[in-house]
Amino acid sequence: LTVSITGATGFIGRRLVQRLHADKHNIRVLTRSKSKAELIFPAREFPGIMIAEEPGWKDCIQGSDGVVNLAGMPISTRWSSEIKKEIKQSRIRVTSKVVSLINDAPDAARPTVLVSATAVGYYGTSETATFDERSPSGNDYLAEVCREWEATALGVNKNVRVALIRIGVVLGKEGGALAKMIPLFMMFAGGPLGSGKQWFSWIHLDDIVNLIYEALINPSYQGVINGTAPNPVTLGELCKGLGAEMGRPSWLPVPDFALKAVLGEGASVLEGQRVVPTRAKELGFSYKYPSVKDALKSILS
């Protein structure tokens, strides 16, 4: 396949590129900074990879079989009103660009699938409810961002298959929320974060990459699909698991102020929601890391 990817230089994107490259697919990286992307994907390691800044995205998308859309300003920062606006606008901007380039492509050169990221923030937060793909959207800011982000992706030509992946908190060695949480956890001897009762709908980096890969190649993957592991945990349970893996007791709660200091208002992802992957199960998706224990073991080893 030939696949164009926005956000390819990010935490999930890098691993996706490695995976597609290992399977001999042709990769086109759509980035804001060609020089940055060339450092991340050096030609000697990724021969044949195409890297383009605007206005070169058009030539990449035309003739691609599929497009994966991952770009967006990171949410785990301090939220000034400007940053808050950019968290939404960056996603809408890139997504609508991608959608119009797909729509404007001549029929013969139009990609047949768009796999577009969104987030479990779509559902809002709750300590008691369980959400799946049929659940309604929440009413906080991140829910609004996700709704508009998804609606923009759905503006694509009706002949293009769309898979919207509502991604949970991705756990991996190289980055993401966990990398930021671990030092805090060490500092506070590793107790629950905040009250510890908040739900944490996580997924291992390898599994989210496999799910995106599957959505690219398998025509049954259509519409909204939750990108979460089958066994969400509470933050308390996550911290217990972290403590066990790191050989540290888990008893002092990490205070909210410390969480906010490293994650900013992005710490609101830790207010959490319990999201289950009903569609992925129906589709027969096979998880490499269904349990948080195994996921943490693989990451912390």
Ligand code: NDP
């Ligand atoms: P990263 O933050 O690691 O990377 C996102 C990429 O988006 C960057 O590499 C960058 O690519 C591009 N980007 C960053 N800021 C902007 C901006 N202001 N305008 C346009 N493009 C920008 O994201 P992840 O890999 O962690 O996640 C990928 C997507 O999945 C994101 O949209 C994220 O919201 C979503 N998601 C991730 C979760 C997670 O736990 N990681 C959880 C839920 C959803 P470049 O510089 O090459 O243009």
